[in-house]
Amino acid sequence: MTLRISLRDGERVVINGAIIRSSGRTDLAIESKVTILRGREIMAPAEANTPARALYFHTMMAYLDPERIEEHHRQILGLLGGVSRLSTCETGRAAVASFAERAASADYYRALGDCRTLMRLEHDALAGVAEVAELAA
Missing domain, CATH: 1.10.167 (Regulator of G-protein Signalling 4; domain 2)
Structure with a gap:
């Protein structure tokens, strides 16, 4: 099952311990099991x-x-x-x-x-x- 998330410009997300910051509006499709937290959850x-x-x-x-x-x-x-x-x-x-x-x-x-x-x-x-x-x- 694919997890789809949308990030606003500059929003952070942690995926498997890596901090990622979007540049512009970004849509991600996560296709494997990961630990993920969006910026507002950190x-x-x-x-x-x-x-x-x-x-x-x-x-x-x-x-x-x-x-x-x-x-x-x-x-x-x-x-x-x-x-x-x-x-x-x-x-x-x-x-x-x-x-x-x-x-x-x-x-x-x-x-x-x-x-x-x-x-x-x-x-x-x-x-x-x-x-x-x-x-x-």
């Missing part, structure tokens, strides 16, 4: 500044850097406990359970989707805390 280490974002980063690295998988697994396991304690709503609990299942079966790309859900929930919770703090001040 997180820099400095952006991993909350528990859910750190979980995303280390899951992304487990996907892109299989040579250091044991190190990434240790990081993921350490973070998952903290993120799961913060996930008090049904959506958060479901995302943690789905993430754990996918990460355990090395389906890191789909696990990143669960991380995005957890990052949205975390962002909303932090925004709520900031709003309460503002009102109290």
